Amino acid sequence: MISVSKLLYGLDAESDGLRYDAADDSTKSQITDDKQRRPVVVWNTTKRCNLYCEHCYAAADCEGAANELSTAEGKALIDDLADFGAPVLLFSGGEPLVREDLPELVAYAADAGIRPVLSTNGTLLTRENARELKEAGLKYAGVSVDGLPERNDRIRGEDGAFDAAVRGIEACLDVGLKTGLRYTITEHNVDDLAGVVDLLVDVGVDRFCFYHLDYGGRGAEIADVDLSPEATRRAVTDLCDLTREYHEAGEEIETLLVGNYADAGYLVEYADREIGTDRARLIHEYLRRNGGDPTGERVADVDPVGNVHLTQFWQGYSPGNVRDRSFGAIWSDESNPLLADLRNREEHLTGRCADCAYQDICRGGSRLRALSAHGDPFAPDPKCYLTEAERDGAEALRRIRETSTAD
């Protein structure tokens, strides 16, 4: 996750400590080591969902999976995660609000010292359950909206889903629960991006999280409508420009990008071009601490039946199941050769990633997309959109290094 607003303009945010070790002036406790040591954990609490979105990585459906973790097992999982030191637990799905024990589990996580946050389609949020979740200790609700009303409802498979999600966002805002947008960008909705931001700013939203499509679950079935590298570069440029426009108008919004660490290199290039080399150097340093693509390191997933995954999008492989062995034992077991290689991926990346000048802040991008496109988890991410000169370090990085030497 890359905070565009933080990097370009220094906009502080509560969660930045997990990403950059540098949430300036924040009163929140910050991580002081160079890198985040424990993963943020996504828990797909159920496979059941009241919508049927075309890009759903969890392939959620109207029926839950057989044998989903019970309330008691969920609490034992939370104990495991707390023992291991997971800083954040993201309750996801399916649609997590269909689980009646959600407030109980949120409260249990908060009591265990894990920051509980929610990923929801928003359509089931009411003022009552938003208040209940806030009182249980929920810190944030990310609501998925994937376009202006017509496109969103087509993508999410339900007429009225957009309006229902906006009502859910308003319910959160009414009770003082921090909320924000989650938006997965494809050819189907890239044209709506700025319109959705403008519309939701008017509603009161100030945090916007944009996901690149990853090729897991139903997302793999629509890889043909993923943006080309060129179109991705344009979309990211537009988002940076939009963030600038809001900043220059005195209205601060938090904008974030998820799922494509080519964005890291591109932000350095963008800042060098549009703001200046000093800012580009600072951004490069922040992103170096951030550590690049987090697969198998700083993000983990537990699916509805307890399988651990290396990211939430990569559900096809699991190194173990929390019903058999604690999360910490699974995550720490580097006798698993794939886990060990991912954590030492610099030695295994191939093709243009092997000698890319931005490898230290990108680390090859999505390993799942590489696997999907090339049948090799260490092949290049097909969604890298940096130019050859940028990858060679002949653009912003050259200027950063030259001015550093001059200093």
Added chain:
Amino acid sequence: MVEKTDRTAGSGGSRSADGRRFEVFLREAEADPLRHVGTVAAPTPDVAHEEASTLFGRHARDVWVCPAEETHRYSAEPLAADSLAEAER
């Protein structure tokens, strides 16, 4: 006499939220033991073998796959062991 570890039978039931899954075991060199490396989602053993080969090919001499639902698990500390024992009573 060696003290016997107290193990509990797992709750059984499906181990997959996305179709069939297979437990995967690798052997790196002929003299090595098989090593469990997790599960892959796949509709058939042959597809599971292909998936495992894609992920672990550089580390595997032999690959064995076993349907996850056919595996009976007896663990020292299964998740929520207390509630499992309660359910059995």
